[in-house]
Amino acid sequence: DAKTTQPPSMDCAEGRAANLPCNHSTISGNEYVYWYRQIHSQGPQYIIHGLKNNETNEMASLIITEDRKSSTLILPHATLRDTAVYYCIVRVNPNTGNQFYFGTGTSLTVIP
């Protein structure tokens, strides 16, 4: 699986949009981009995933660049409960049950 690069930490004001970047310059055509987050003392939580089109769900939006070498997770209105470590993961063919490689993620702190 392709490696990802994320900033180690970010701050965001409560109520503002949080934009979390991820570089995956070696991604190949059959690799999906997944985002998980981990709140302190809990297991990781699935947020969203995509292949090449932008995706949106009730939690967040995922913007993938046209060359697929980077992506941004957007939390449109960050709350204090969004403080967590966010992991960007690329993974081949999700239909084969391959494991996720988490890396060290971005620690997001939402500030009141």
Next chain:
Amino acid sequence: GAGVSQSPRYKVAKRGQDVALRCDPISGHVSLFWYQQALGQGPEFLTYFQNEAQLDKSGLPSDRFFAERPEGSVSTLKIQRTQQEDSAVYLCASSLGLGRYGYTFGSGTRLTVV
């Protein structure tokens, strides 16, 4: 159940002791993963089951680590002769199918070897 349940939540073991960590996945979930998470690091893959079959154990760090899922539901991760470097949070995750829409993780077992 409503989620993935892991027990015990905390375990303190003396060096050299054997431990068994239990994972109750969501009922009917086919796929089950074990991950190890050291302090300040992301989770690292240990092993993967599809029903009762252990399809990938490439992440197990040594032959002291053993996992089983004999009836395709509950899984146990066993660590023999624990060492201090085994101290970590052990996470279990499950998925109904092969995980295209992600996995549901438990809250983990925090193992401390003293």
